[in-house]
Amino acid sequence: MVTAAGPWDSTGxxxxxxxxxxxxxxxxxxxxxxxxxxxxxxxxxxxxxxVLAALGGTTAPGGGTKAAPADGxxxxxxxxxxxxxPALGTHRAASVVDLTTGKRLYGLGGDVPLTPASTTKIATxxxxxxxxxxxxxxxxxxxxxxxxxxxxxxxxGDPTLTAREDARGLASLRTLAEKTAAALEKRDVRKVxxxxxxxxxxxxxxxxxxxxxxxxPVTALMADEARTDDSTxxxxxxxxxxxxxxxxxxxxxxxxxxxxxxAPGPSKATDRSDTLATVSSPxxxxxxxxxxxxxxxxxxxxxxxxxxxxxGRPADFxxxxxxxxxxxxxxxxxxxxxxxxDGSGLDRADLVTADLLTALLAEAADPARPQLRxxxxxxxxxxxxxxxxxxxxxxxxGLVRAKTGTLTGVNTLAGTATxxxxxxxxxxxxANETTDPWTAQYxxxxxxxxxxx
Numbered sequence: 001m002v003t004a005a006g007p008w009d010s011t012g013x014x015x016x017x018x019x020x021x022x023x024x025x026x027x028x029x030x031x032x033x034x035x036x037x038x039x040x041x042x043x044x045x046x047x048x049x050x051v052l053a054a055l056g057g058t059t060a061p062g063g064g065t066k067a068a069p070a071d072g073x074x075x076x077x078x079x080x081x082x083x084x085x086p087a088l089g090t091h092r093a094a095s096v097v098d099l100t101t102g103k104r105l106y107g108l109g110g111d112v113p114l115t116p117a118s119t120t121k122i123a124t125x126x127x128x129x130x131x132x133x134x135x136x137x138x139x140x141x142x143x144x145x146x147x148x149x150x151x152x153x154x155x156x157g158d159p160t161l162t163a164r165e166d167a168r169g170l171a172s173l174r175t176l177a178e179k180t181a182a183a184l185e186k187r188d189v190r191k192v193x194x195x196x197x198x199x200x201x202x203x204x205x206x207x208x209x210x211x212x213x214x215x216x217p218v219t220a221l222m223a224d225e226a227r228t229d230d231s232t233x234x235x236x237x238x239x240x241x242x243x244x245x246x247x248x249x250x251x252x253x254x255x256x257x258x259x260x261x262x263a264p265g266p267s268k269a270t271d272r273s274d275t276l277a278t279v280s281s282p283x284x285x286x287x288x289x290x291x292x293x294x295x296x297x298x299x300x301x302x303x304x305x306x307x308x309x310x311x312g313r314p315a316d317f318x319x320x321x322x323x324x325x326x327x328x329x330x331x332x333x334x335x336x337x338x339x340x341x342d343g344s345g346l347d348r349a350d351l352v353t354a355d356l357l358t359a360l361l362a363e364a365a366d367p368a369r370p371q372l373r374x375x376x377x378x379x380x381x382x383x384x385x386x387x388x389x390x391x392x393x394x395x396x397x398g399l400v401r402a403k404t405g406t407l408t409g410v411n412t413l414a415g416t417a418t419x420x421x422x423x424x425x426x427x428x429x430x431a432n433e434t435t436d437p438w439t440a441q442y443x444x445x446x447x448x449x450x451x452x453x
Contacts, residue, residue: 004451013182069360075106078450085110087440089409096451099365099416099424110358113337113351115432117405118295119414120345120352120361120385123338125288125375126247127327128303131310134285134371137311138306140171140221141249142180142271144192150179151192151261151276152269153247155221156317157306158281159298163223163249171279173223173246177253184259191260191319194269196221196247200306209346215297218317219243225298232293282377289378293386294401297344304343310448319340333359345405355385357428365424366417379403382448391441396449402427409433411440419450425451 075096083094093114096106138158144151163173181250184192200220207215213235216226229236239245247264254261281287284303291299304320307327313319321340329335339351340422364375380386383397402415414428429447434440 003302016127048319057246058424068169072103072105075451078117079108079447080446080452082193082443083429084255085439085443087434087436087443088411088431089435089440091432092430093354093430094447095358095426095428097358097362097426098364099426102362105425107355110332110355111337111353113339113346113353114412114432115407115410116350116352116357117407117410117412118297118344118345118411119403119428119430120343120350120358121292121295121300122357122375122414123324123328123340123352124300124304124307124330124343124402125292125378126372127324128307129288129372129374130282130327130331131323132284132305134283134288134374135283136197136306137282138287138302139278139280140176141278142176142268142276144184144187144189149189149191150195150267151184152195152197152267153221153250153264154197154269154272155200155219155243155246156281157220157302159216159222159225160225160281160287161221161246161279161303162300163246163253168284173250173279173337174253176277176279177250178257179258179279181254181259183276187242188225190258192254192262194247194251194254194261196243196264197267197269198313199268200309202314203318207342207346208317208349209299212346213237214449215301215344216242218298218301219453220315221246223249225296237432248415259399267279272393278345285374288374292375292378293380295387295404297346300344303314307343328356328360331363333363346407348407348410352376352416354428354430357430358426361414361416361426361428365426376401376416391445392449396445396452399452400448402448405430406437406441408437409435411437411444413444413448415448417448419452427451 001313054418083092091114093109093112095110097104138156140158140161141152141154144286158171160170161173162170198220205217205219208248216222216238219242223246226239226242227236251261251264276283287299290296304324305315307316308319308323311323313323320343325335337353338356341347341349363369379401380388381398382388382392382400392400392441399418402413405412410432411434412430417427419423429444431440
């Protein structure tokens with residue numbers, strides 16, 4: 001059961017749990033986790049009784065839910081009454097697929113497009129990994145214009161670039177400044193005119209939802225997702241001009257190494273510029289896991305734009321949205337009725353079907369597509385990580401891995417559930433026009449729990 005619940009890294013820890021401490025502090029995404037009990041001291045681990053009940057296959061973890069073996073009729077018997085709950089609003093859809101056999105076990109309006117909220121990030125993840133590959137890295141560089149002496153900080157579209165002293169494996173703005181200062185000193189340069197280049201991206205920086213603590217302005221240059229507090233995930237106040245703020249921080253780090261820089265301004269590095277130093281993000285596989293575990297909206301929008309650039313489209317909202325849809329279509333996935341307007345799912349105009357979500361998960365589980373495996377390993381683990389850290393503590397903890405989605409009137413959940421006989425089921429539940437978000441969330445959790453026994 002432990003093996004089936006999720007892969008482990010060389011340290012003996014599930015790969016999706018590397019951000020667990022961060023996730024305990026902030027749950028990420030839009031409206032995720034408020035009132036869910038995620039705040040405060042960590043909850044205790046689930047009791048042995050709940051796990052043993054799941055293994056016995058007679059009652060669901062936590063009790064009160066009829067068991068659902070991997071059989072279509074049995075799954076329908078369990079899910080039908082749960083999904084009829086009025087708390088799920090007037091529009092709901094569901095799909096369950098056995099990833100072991102490929103058999104479809106359940107469908108309820110599976111081909112009806114509904115607002116997916118943050119489960120959109122599953123589509124973004126599959127598209128980005130397909131277009132760029134799991135080893136791709138996002139690189140920020142400092143370039144010197146030989147003819148003018150202008151130093152240009154060139155944004156590489158890496159929202160995880162950090163100005164913190166402890167980079168924790170991320171690309172470090174401090175390291176970039178240190179390496180740049182050393183290169184300038186070799187040229188006997190102690191004073192520079194500093195500028196910054198954000199032209200990797202095109203179009204408007206502001207998401208259609210406007211100024212919002214769930215997302216910074218979308219620009220190719222920012223540090224720590226333009227957060228103005230000490231948070232590393234979840235809603236937070238943001239810089240109004242992330243690129244300018246990052247460049248000013250860079251200037252401050254240069255000064256620590258004896259280089260005086262002017263107040264920065266926007267510019268564009270020319271083909272004649274000489275790259276002095278670079279820093280690169282973790283590989284895309286790790287970025288995808290972080291995006292899904294923490295429901296990281298900034299990272300989702302960045303990966304959608306990189307997908308656009310890799311597809312030959314403008315790296316703006318329209319180009320990113322088109323590139324994601326086209327990439328999924330080339331994979332042969334059921335994109336009929338799907339509409340992507342962003343990479344994060346914050347746009348209420350996004351439309352996705354339950355069938356598409358389970359097809360995405362099945363694609364990620366396909367042995368022929370190992371490059372997509374981070375889509376599964378990045379899913380939050382029930383009761384332990386990310387946006388599920390404060391959920392399932394009384395049932396199915398560790399057996400459900402799922403991406404949450406929450407907007408006003410929208411509750412969604414898509415992921416995998418492990419059965420006692422070792423089958424892994426992909427599921428997607430979408431509920432629109434909900435009026436009681438916490439009851440709707442509880443009902444979807446109960447539906448996922450029912451698949452684990």
